[in-house]
Amino acid sequence: MTLEPHQPIRLTQQVKAGGCASKLPAGSLRQVLSALPAQTSPDLVVGFETSDDAGIFRIGPKQALVQTIDFFTPLVDDPFTFGQIAATNALSDVYAMGGRPLTALAVVCFPQDSDLGILEQIMRGGLSKMSEANCIVVGGHSVRDVEMKFGYAVTGLIDPERVYTNAGAVPGDTLILTKPIGTGVITTALKQGKSEAVWVDHAIRSMTTLNGTASALAIACSGVHAITDITGFGLMGHAREMALGSGVTLEIETAHLPLLDGALSAVRLEAIPGGLLANRDFAECLVQDSVGSQIPDDLRALLYDPQTSGGLLISVARENAPGLLASFQREGVPAAVIGCVSGASTPGAHAPAIILR
Structure with a gap:
């Protein structure tokens, strides 16, 4: 009997939509967020009201936390590359605000009966990009899920007087x-x-x-x-x-x-x-x-x-x-x-x- 050669799993075939295309529609998200009560804190520099890239919370006169989370389904077939993309994407929101990433928490959703070697490669890929960014992965959380998803919650530091938001464009720019x-x-x-x-x-x-x-x-x-x-x-x-x-x-x-x-x-x-x-x-x-x-x-x-x-x-x-x-x-x-x-x-x-x- 001739054994069939092992066929690698194509990650993109395991999910309905890949990467950021798997996000909720912007209109749906705006409808929900606009119905939530306003948060009032003198230390909240940037919240979710303006649909900005990350939240910013002042912790001192010249220092604030910049925080974001991003995770999604596979959009490429190679697990290591998927992990790299997920990490690069999660770090991006901190960079967009002008911040410096410090630590990250991994977010993992993975099918219970799937090959754990795939998950290891995904996490290795993510860690490689976090290391490149000098951002330390300090832990994370995992749940069983039919569709695999991966990403990070990232925390960084920023000067609260030098925050770059999406709301500062000036005529003539x-x-x-x-x-x-x-x-x-x-x-x-x-x-x-x-x-x-x-x-x-x-x-x-x-x-x-x-x-x-x-x-x-x-x-x-x-x-x-x-x-x-x-x-x-x-x-x-x-x-x-x-x-x-x-x-x-x-x-x-x-x-x-x-x-x-x-x-x-x-x-x-x-x-x-x-x-x-x-x-x-x-x-x-x-x-x-x-x-x-x-x-x-x-x-x-x-x-x-x-x-x-x-x-x-x-x-x-x-x-x-x-x-x-x-x-x-x-x-x-x-x-x-x-x-x-x-x-x-x-x-x-x-x-x-x-x-x-």
């Missing part, structure tokens, strides 16, 4: 994005068996690159007014939060958007994650095309693509933007200017939060 977009459609293509290896390789390289360097360069640059990271709600979802939180209108030059190799091809192959459709339902009502613009449908779809471990969207004074961009280029950060902050919005005027060109 330049918008810089530090990573290309397209991870959602590419990993969906992988799950559907439609992707090319080079697409996945480039997406993995992006998703396992820490935002620490980009964050450090941004906070060292004068004139930076707002930062947010682009994750599950897509570029338009997070840009929407920046525009509304800052009371401004963002103008996006769609032809200047950095795209991952294969992202447009994945859209054309109809590798559309459910999160993309949910993001479009949430944000498109506040997005308007400029007069005469002709935006291809495949590129328009990528504007709402849920990103996993995406880049930072930075609003910086126009005069400081060239210097910041040059510093990114020197350090190998694939940043690009994608638009500007055009002006203050008028409350109650139903003006668009985002204009596409």
Whole structure:
């Protein structure tokens, strides 16, 4: 009798949706959070009211905690790589606020009868990225679950007088994005068996690159007014939060958007994650095309693509933007200017939060 060769488990086939595409829709989450009572504390610097990247709590005159949690289902098949992506993504929210990660707690959901060697590799991958970030994993929690999920709760330190939120963009600012977009459609293509290896390789390289360097360069640059990271709600979802939180209108030059190799091809192959459709339902009502613009449908779809471990969207004074961009280029950060902050919005005027060109 000839034994069949052992077939490795494809993690992406064990879950319905992968990575940040598995998050609850932004509209559903906003509906619940808006119904909760307000928290009042003189030491709460940033809470969940503005849908920011992390919470910040003052513990001293010049020191505050920055805290976040992020975990999700597999979006790649290799367990070690999945762990790396989950860790990089969880650290990103601390970097987006301008903080320095210190400790992390692992969050594990794992099928009871699955191979524990897979879980070991996932956790090894995560630990490798936490070590790269000089963030110590001090413990965690696990539960049995039909679908595996992994991530971290991360705690860092930040100066409460130097916090970068998504609500500080100023008219006249330049918008810089530090990573290309397209991870959602590419990993969906992988799950559907439609992707090319080079697409996945480039997406993995992006998703396992820490935002620490980009964050450090941004906070060292004068004139930076707002930062947010682009994750599950897509570029338009997070840009929407920046525009509304800052009371401004963002103008996006769609032809200047950095795209991952294969992202447009994945859209054309109809590798559309459910999160993309949910993001479009949430944000498109506040997005308007400029007069005469002709935006291809495949590129328009990528504007709402849920990103996993995406880049930072930075609003910086126009005069400081060239210097910041040059510093990114020197350090190998694939940043690009994608638009500007055009002006203050008028409350109650139903003006668009985002204009596409």
